[in-house]
Amino acid sequence: MAYDRPWKSFQEQLALLTVRGMQVGDESAALEYLERVGYYRLSAYWYPFRVFETVGHDRHDRPITRATDQFVPGTQFVYAVRLYLFDKELRLRLTDALERIEIALRVDIAYLLGESDAFAHxxxxTFHPSFxxxxxxxDPRDSFEKWQERCEGMERRSKEDFVKHYRQKHGPRLPIWVAVETWDFGTLSQLFAMMKVPDQIRIAQKYGVQDWKVFQSWLRSLNYLRNVCAHHSRLWNRNVIDQPRLPKPGEIVWCDAFHDEQRLARPFLLLSIVRHMTLVVCPNTGWHRRLQAHLERFPVPHSRRRLSLEDMGAPPGWERWWTE
Known part of the structure; x- marks a missing residue:
């Protein structure tokens, strides 16, 4: 298929939006955002304001909809900008907490495995044979072989002075408490998934999770979340591809609010997992309260298309347990 959409100037982009029904109160400010942020990135934030038409029904007789080019009446350019800024701050706040969690997990894993062998990794x-x-x-390589290649690549590319110093003094092989500092969250998550079950249980229980499979899925999902934040991608209402598991009802009380198919696929569950783990890593932190204050500033648009934290998957009454 030949691509038939021509290049458009910023003025033409804005004109196209107005033709489609978007209201622009401050044209110079709108042009500035198009120039600085870009039409395509902002389009993810005005997408919810497009008119949707029913094109069929699925096997459960639920309507299948498709977005048209038109916007619902009353849609203003500033609504997309406010959503974009809200989402940007959300990602920045999550990046702060994810860093704390990742660093703590590095220590947890290196301390546990290093106790038996400095080069356990x-x-x-060291690892569960099946995993x-x-x-x-x-791919002819198994999980361990692929992880080793990834691990070696990250160690080799590391420019950290402590890595160079260690190799000059002790040789090329890095003990796990040194090597772990060169790994990213994905490498850490993959290592955890290969560990023997008793080792996974010990770390999971530190974070108040009794089921190691649940905790393993949490780390995988947090790695997904980290990548979304690192690549500055839309987060607030995205469909989560790598969904975490939930513990059995009653094991972790706040999780009971998410035993719902739609909420499992929304990012508020991931935010709640970050809150849970951050409180274990830093019991006296105020991070979760700061995030709650940000969430409560969600920019509700004054248009026919109503948006709220429910679109993120926030369950009713989440405020009651968020600050406990």
Whole structure:
């Protein structure tokens, strides 16, 4: 298929939006945002204000809709900007907490595995045989081999002075408490998934999670969240691809509010997991209160298309347990 959409100047982009029904109160400010942020990035934030038409029904007789080019009456350019700024601050606040969680997990894993062997991460025997030997697709390498290659690559690319110093003084192999400082969240999450079940349980229980499979899924989902934040992608109402598991009802009380298919696919559950783990890492933190204050400043638009924290997957009454 040939691409048939021509290049448009910023003025033409703004004119196209007005033709489609968007109201622009301050044209110079709107042009500035188009120049600085970009039409395509902002389009993710005005997408909810487009008119949707029903094009069919699924097997459960639920309507299948498609977005048209038109905006619902009363849609203003500033609504998309406010959502964009809200989302930007949300990602920045989450990045702060995810850093604390990642650093704490590095210590947890290095301390646990390093107690038995300084180079535990280099030996297959350290890991669960089934998890470490798992293969996917046509790739002949198993999980352990792929993880080793990723780990070695990150160590090799590291420019940290402590890595250079250690190698000059002790040789090329890094003990786990040094190597772990060169890994990213994904590498850490993959290592955890290969660990023996008793080791996974010990770390999971530190964070108040009894089911190691649940905690393993939390780390995988937090890595997904971290990547969304790191790439400055839209977060507030996105469909979560890598969804976390939930513990059995009653095990972690706040989780009971998310035993719902739609809320599982929304980011508020991930925000709640970050809150839970941050309170374990930093019991006296005020981070969760600062995030709540930000969430309560959600920019509700005055248009026919109503948006709220429910679009993020926030359950009713979340404020009651958020600050406990």
């Amino acid at each position: 280099l030996h297959r025997a 470490a030997r798992r293969k996917s697709g046509r």
